[in-house]
Amino acid sequence: MITAGIDVGIENIKAVILKDGEVIARGTVRSGGAKRAMSAEKVWKDTLAAARLSPSDVEKVVATGQGKGDVSFAGDRVVEPVADARAARFLYPASTSVVDVGADQVRVVTLGKGDGIAEVVMNQKCAAGLGISLKSMSRTLGMTLDEMSRQAGNSRSDIAVNDGCGVFAEMDALGLLSRNVPREEVALAVMEAVAVRINSILNDKVKPAKDTTVLVGGVSKNKAIVDALKRRSGVNFIIPEYAEYAGALGAALMAAG
Amino acid sequence: MTQDYWRWPESTWTSKDIDWKNSSTITAGVDIGSNSTQAVVMCDNSLFGYANLRTGPDYRESAGQAMKQALGKSGMTIRDIKYTVATGWGSRNVAFAQKIVDEVNCHARGARFIYGSSVKTVVDLGAQTCKAIRLYDWGRVSDFMMNDKCATGMGRGIEVMADLLQVPIQEMGERSLTVGKDPEPVSTTCYDFANTEAIGLFREGYKENEVLAAYLFAIAWRIHGTVGKVNPEKELAFTGGLAKNAGIVKRLERDMKMTALTSEYDPQLAGAIGAALIARDTVEKD
Amino acid sequence: MERFKEILEDRHEYARAWKKRTGGKVLGYYEPYMPEEIVYAAGILPVRLLSQHEPDDTTDRQMYGNCACSRDLLNQFIKGRYDYVDGLVNAEGCQWMLNAFQTTLNFKTALFNHYVFVPDYVDGKTSKDVMRSELEVFKKALEKWTGKAITGSALDHAIEVYNTNRRLMRQVYELRRADSPVVLGSEAMEMVLASQVMDKAEMNDMLRDAIAKLAERKPRSDTGVRLMLVGSPTSDVELEKLVESLGANVVIDEICTGSCYFWNEVIPQPDRLMAISLRYLGRPHCALKDNNWRRRPAHIYQLYEDFQAHGVIIAKQIYCHPHGTDNPLIWKVLRERNIPFHYFERDTTLPYEETRLRMEAFINMLKPELVLK
Incomplete structure (x- = not known):
């Protein structure tokens, strides 16, 4: 059976095509605001082409993500935590919780008995837009997100930025630049603050288990943040290879039943 | 591409x-x-x-x-x-x-x-801060206010928004003005709230230009809050990068019930x- | 002078050392209306809980939307920085500190704790009687906790120690009034802040010594523009240091952790608890208690005139609700009197560049020599 999942985020749209429990194609494209419905069509077409399939070959398409309502060709829609949970269980059957850090939201999903979800904790409003503010920082620092993520080492305690709000953090980072702090160190401080904010959400209610927590979403690809988060939270996150496609994968799995 | x-x-x-x-x-x-x-x-x-x-x-x-x-x-x-x-x-x-x-x-x-020297109120619309400055007739600064902390980085926020919407930044203002009547503004707390809320408007069936209008209205409203604290008086002048965004300037003029001076200088x-x-x-x- | 700074910075170490030396108990408190004399008379060290900046990843759920000062206090308790504190007292003040007090007690259940009700209308007709009866209850609670009665002579002694401290601090502040002061704003503030985490008898000795040394100092000629600082409580002197680096000096403040802390004394009377009640109700109003019988605007104006300030900085802690509501009224009064001021919001961290920009512009505005055509 062939099914597909489309995850429409605020920043990117991700598509996954699944054949008998195997991912056969992935695709991603920028959402582009008003162009979101068109972008979804585009990534859908490209991903189908990559898998050498036509739309009629796919039995069912399920959409998830903030803009799931924009996917006209989806047969069904599923809320994000459910898709996350499904993907985590599929990838790591022993997992007990999944943390999704995307462009806009941070979600901590604690898995329950059977297929169920025990609890979902989301970021408070002031911690929204983590991924978005990272991207804005990367423009200011003149570094790609990839270059930022490769910065190694702990940030210096005397070089810190606000850890409560991404906008204040930007302001502090700009202040550091104007004092000639090397941009690599500024980048580390920014990413450390992001880790503090994510950890603060982890501390919210149920602390995720040490060895059975899956980390997904675009920000999970940032090694520097993940290292800082591991150090702060003491959780050894399991990060799947295509972590940013977890939502789409979960949706595709839901489509398969 | x-x-x-x-x-x-x-x-x-x-x-x-x-x-x-x-x-x-x-x-x-x-x-x-x-x-x-x-x-x-x-x-x-x-x-x-x-x-x-x-x-x-x-x-x-x-x-x-x-x-x-x-x-x-x-x-x-x-x-x-x-x-x-x-x-x-x-x-x-x-x-x-x-x-x-x-x-x-x-x-x-x-x-x-x-x-020109008739300027009594200067509003500097920068990327990071917004400053409302009152001048004496002879040009010295008599009073100034800067944005509240939560209204920091409005200009940077607009860059982020241009990136999210994939609309060229210098077209945002004009496009937002093509909307007949302004929709309700989005969140006026901080640019991050405003950005996500504006994107969310697509779900409610807003067109791109209407989203821009609701967004820039919120930004102008926030700036208006800062400007109001110095009791602005004629003549009014805008400086800084956002002064080139007609979507903000026109809305600010409307809310302040004042028309700003214009000039051929940048x-x-x-x-x-x-x-x-x-x-x-x-x-x-x- | 350096010693005050050291104690302020290593305040946890100071309190731990005090405990070890005396074997006494330490009581942490949140609000400036806490009657310290009674605590001191019971042989307990009252320590004002001051925020510091440490990454906060623990208080999001309980205290989201509160000011960073109050959140940081909870954060510090969770992280064990205040593990030497044996009890907590909150004298009714702002809602945020009350939240910090209550949430801390939610998981530090073994701590002694007491809540002192302080009327919001501090000048109300019944307020002094209400306050006195609250102090009575508080005194009994302390006696029960320590198992020892608080004697009249112990109270008299505590009042004397505290009044002495207030007088000495006033002397330091008087030195700031001079055209060329011998003491900088940041130094004076470090003294006041240190006094709130120290044993007052020890503090008094240090103060006497410091005042004698200050008398020998050469008056400074480089302090430039004279500023007054008004706003939310602070626990560091970053802002004072910043303006000093820009050719200005804070000559007077009207903040809870500054001059308001020591400004008035206990006027002794046979009913000691009543004397203490009247002192706390009569202290310079905190923004929250300045209702109906407004004293803050006049007090600010008087300090501004007495200390010959050129302008006022109003620094509000972000999300500080008492100052958020009171500030517009203060602006109005300052404008009516043609007093230049600059208002801004700060967080636990002071965004250096942004604040520098504000301060530089404000100081330049007050400097007559920068004439623009």
Whole structure:
């Protein structure tokens, strides 16, 4: 059976095509605001082409993500935590919780008995837009997100930025630049603050288990943040290879039943 | 085919008419903002050259680059400049400046040069901060207010928004004005809330231009809050990068029930022009 | 002078050392209306809980939307920085500190704790009687906790120690009034802040010594523009240091952790608890208690005149609700009297560049020599 999942985020749209429990194609494209419905069509077409399939070959398409309502060709829609949970269980059957850090939201999903979800904790409003503010920082620092993520080492305690709000953090980072702090160190401080904010959400209610927590979403690809988060939270996150496609994968799995 | 929608056009210009070798005093002003850097060279009381560039992560390099471009191919070098004043967020990084003056005074001075001495209220709409400045008739600053902490970075927020919507940043304002009646503004707390809320409007069936209108209305509303604290009086002038965004300026004028002065000068240059003029004052005083 | 700074910075170490030396108990408190004399008379060290900046990843759920000062106090308790504190007292003040007090007690259940009700209308007709009866209850609670009665002579002694401290601090502040002061704003503030985490008897000795040394100092000629600082409580002197680096000096403040802390004394009377009640109700109003009978605007104006300030900085802690509501009224009064001021919001961290920009512009505005044509 062939099914597909489309995850429409605020920043990117991700598509996954699944054949008998195997991912056969992935695709991603920028959402582009008003162009979101068109972008979804585009990534859908490209991903189908990559898998050498036509739309009629796919039995069912399920959409998830903030803009799931924009996917006209989806047969069904599923809320994000459910898709996350499904993907985590599929990838790591022993997992007990999944943390999704995307462009806009941070979600901590604690898995329950059977297929169920025990609890979902989301970021408070002031911690929204983590991924978005990272991207804005990367423009200011003149570094790609990839270059930022490769910065190694702990940030210096005397070089810190606000850890409560991404906008204040930007302001502090700009202040550091104007004092000639090397941009690599500024980048580390920014990413450390992001880790503090994510950890603060982890501390919210149920602390995720040490060895059975899956980390997904675009920000999970940032090694520097993940290292800082591991150090702060003491959780050894399991990060799947295509972590940013977890939502789409979960949706595709839901489509398969 | 990745287009940088958030990138605003940089500009440089050097006069071909002024014979700088015959001018008596040459001064310069450099305004290193958190997002843009301007360098201005003035011969006596006229603008000789300027550059308006994006600030890079190395502020010293940005300052040097802007100055180099402002001088252009005129043959003038930094050594020909009698006095340079630096201002702005990164003012400490201009190695060739003799003095640092705050941006409030520089923008006030620059606005009076650009828009004339009838200016009583200057609103500087920068990338990181918004400043409302009141002036005495004779030009001194009598009062100023800056944005609340949560309203920080509105200009940067617009860049983020351009990137998210994939709409070129310099078209956002005009496009938002094509909407007949403004929709309700989105969150006016901070740019991050405003951005996500604006994107969310698509789910409610808003068209792109309506989203832009609701978004820029919120930004203008937030700025209006800051401006209101200094009891603005005529004549009003806008400076800074966002002064080029008609979507913000028109809405601010509407909310303030005032019309701002216009000029052929680039309003983003106000700080650097003010700095160059203050440099001139300093030379004359000595 | 350095010693005050050291104690302020290593305040946890100071309190731990005090405990070890005396074997006494330490009581942490949140609000300036806490009657310290009674605590001191019971042989307990009252320590004002001051925020510091440490990455906060613990208080999001309980205290989201509160000011960073109050959140940081909870954060510090969770992280064990205040593990030497044996009890907590909150004298009714702002809602945020009350939240910090209550949430801390939610998981530090073993701590002694007491809540002192302080009327919001501090000048109301019945307020002094209400306050006195609250102090009575508080005194009994302390006696029960320590198992020892608080004697009249112990109270008299505590009142004397505290009044002495207030007088000495006033002397330091008087030195700031001079045209060329011998003491900088940041130094004076460090003293006041240190006094709130120290044993007052020890503090008094240090103060006497410091005042004698200050008398020998050469008056400074470089302090430039004279500023007054008004606003939310602070626990560091970053802002004072910043304006000093820009050719200005804070000559007087009207903040809870500054001059308001020591400004008035206990006027002794046979009913000691009543004397203490009247002192706390009569202290310079906190923004929250300045209702109906407004004293803050006049007090600010008087300090501004007495200390010959050129302008006022109003620094509000972000999300500080008492100052958020009171500030517009203060602006109005300052404008009516043509007093230049600059208002801004700060967080636990002071965004250096942004604040520098504000301060530089404000100081330049007050400097007559920067004439713009």
